[in-house]
Amino acid sequence: MKPAVRSIKPAVRIIFAPIALRERKARDPLREAPLRGDANGRTIRIDPRLPNVAKTLLHELIHIRHPGWPEERVEAAEEIRWQRMGWREKARLYQMLATARLEGENA
Numbered sequence: 001m002k003p004a005v006r007s008i009k010p011a012v013r014i015i016f017a018p019i020a021l022r023e024r025k026a027r028d029p030l031r032e033a034p035l036r037g038d039a040n041g042r043t044i045r046i047d048p049r050l051p052n053v054a055k056t057l058l059h060e061l062i063h064i065r066h067p068g069w070p071e072e073r074v075e076a077a078e079e080i081r082w083q084r085m086g087w088r089e090k091a092r093l094y095q096m097l098a099t100a101r102l103e104g105e106n107a
Contacts, residue, residue: 012042012064014057014096017103019047039063046100054093055082 019035036053037046039060046056059078066074 012044012061012096014100015043015045015103016048016100017045018049019045020050045103046097048100053097054090057093057097058082058085 019037035047036050036056037044037060039045042064044057044060044064046053046060050056055078058081059074062069062074062077062081066077069077
Protein backbone atom coordinates (compact mmCIF):
# COMPACT_ATOMS: atom_id res chain seq x y z
CA MET A 1 0.00 0.00 0.00
CA LYS A 2 1.35 3.42 -0.98
CA PRO A 3 1.52 6.10 1.70
CA ALA A 4 -0.85 9.01 1.26
CA VAL A 5 0.72 11.98 -0.49
CA ARG A 6 0.40 15.13 1.54
CA SER A 7 0.37 18.56 0.03
CA ILE A 8 2.99 20.66 1.78
CA LYS A 9 2.47 24.39 1.76
CA PRO A 10 5.56 26.37 0.81
CA ALA A 11 7.07 28.55 3.54
CA VAL A 12 6.86 31.55 1.21
CA ARG A 13 4.42 32.18 -1.61
CA ILE A 14 5.84 33.97 -4.67
CA ILE A 15 3.59 35.81 -7.10
CA PHE A 16 4.60 37.47 -10.36
CA ALA A 17 2.70 40.75 -10.75
CA PRO A 18 3.19 44.00 -12.77
CA ILE A 19 4.17 46.05 -9.70
CA ALA A 20 6.29 48.68 -11.49
CA LEU A 21 3.45 49.46 -13.89
CA ARG A 22 1.01 50.09 -11.03
CA GLU A 23 3.51 52.12 -9.07
CA ARG A 24 4.18 54.41 -12.04
CA LYS A 25 0.55 55.59 -11.85
CA ALA A 26 0.85 56.58 -8.18
CA ARG A 27 4.57 57.09 -7.67
CA ASP A 28 5.92 58.38 -4.39
CA PRO A 29 8.09 61.41 -5.24
CA LEU A 30 10.60 60.41 -2.52
CA ARG A 31 11.23 56.99 -4.11
CA GLU A 32 14.01 57.11 -6.67
CA ALA A 33 13.98 53.56 -8.04
CA PRO A 34 10.88 51.75 -9.26
CA LEU A 35 9.40 49.19 -6.92
CA ARG A 36 10.62 45.74 -7.97
CA GLY A 37 8.83 43.66 -5.37
CA ASP A 38 7.10 43.66 -2.02
CA ALA A 39 6.68 41.30 0.91
CA ASN A 40 3.44 41.08 2.85
CA GLY A 41 3.37 38.41 5.52
CA ARG A 42 4.71 35.26 3.85
CA THR A 43 3.72 36.39 0.34
CA ILE A 44 6.23 37.99 -2.01
CA ARG A 45 5.17 39.82 -5.17
CA ILE A 46 7.84 40.37 -7.82
CA ASP A 47 7.65 42.17 -11.14
CA PRO A 48 9.19 39.62 -13.54
CA ARG A 49 9.77 42.21 -16.29
CA LEU A 50 12.49 44.02 -14.40
CA PRO A 51 16.14 42.92 -14.29
CA ASN A 52 17.57 40.49 -11.74
CA VAL A 53 14.45 38.94 -10.23
CA ALA A 54 16.60 36.54 -8.19
CA LYS A 55 18.26 39.45 -6.41
CA THR A 56 14.83 41.00 -5.84
CA LEU A 57 13.67 37.72 -4.31
CA LEU A 58 16.66 37.76 -1.96
CA HIS A 59 15.80 41.33 -0.97
CA GLU A 60 12.19 40.42 -0.17
CA LEU A 61 13.26 37.30 1.77
CA ILE A 62 15.43 39.56 3.95
CA HIS A 63 12.36 41.77 4.56
CA ILE A 64 10.42 38.69 5.72
CA ARG A 65 13.26 37.53 7.95
CA HIS A 66 13.82 40.99 9.46
CA PRO A 67 10.52 42.91 9.27
CA GLY A 68 11.71 45.71 11.54
CA TRP A 69 14.76 46.64 9.51
CA PRO A 70 14.69 49.92 7.57
CA GLU A 71 15.04 49.76 3.77
CA GLU A 72 18.67 50.97 3.85
CA ARG A 73 19.71 48.10 6.12
CA VAL A 74 17.89 45.55 3.97
CA GLU A 75 19.59 46.91 0.84
CA ALA A 76 23.01 46.71 2.52
CA ALA A 77 22.37 43.13 3.70
CA GLU A 78 21.13 42.18 0.22
CA GLU A 79 24.27 43.52 -1.44
CA ILE A 80 26.61 41.78 1.02
CA ARG A 81 24.71 38.49 0.84
CA TRP A 82 24.48 38.54 -2.97
CA GLN A 83 28.25 39.08 -3.29
CA ARG A 84 28.99 36.20 -0.89
CA MET A 85 26.52 33.72 -2.41
CA GLY A 86 27.89 30.87 -4.47
CA TRP A 87 26.32 29.59 -7.67
CA ARG A 88 24.37 26.87 -5.82
CA GLU A 89 22.70 29.37 -3.49
CA LYS A 90 21.78 31.60 -6.42
CA ALA A 91 20.46 28.55 -8.28
CA ARG A 92 18.18 27.83 -5.28
CA LEU A 93 16.70 31.31 -5.64
CA TYR A 94 15.92 30.52 -9.28
CA GLN A 95 14.35 27.22 -8.19
CA MET A 96 12.12 29.19 -5.82
CA LEU A 97 11.15 31.50 -8.68
CA ALA A 98 10.13 28.45 -10.70
CA THR A 99 7.38 27.83 -8.12
CA ALA A 100 5.92 31.34 -8.54
CA ARG A 101 2.31 31.83 -9.55
CA LEU A 102 0.91 34.54 -11.77
CA GLU A 103 -1.21 37.16 -10.07
CA GLY A 104 -4.85 36.08 -10.21
CA GLU A 105 -3.94 32.46 -10.81
CA ASN A 106 -5.51 29.97 -8.41
CA ALA A 107 -3.07 28.14 -6.17
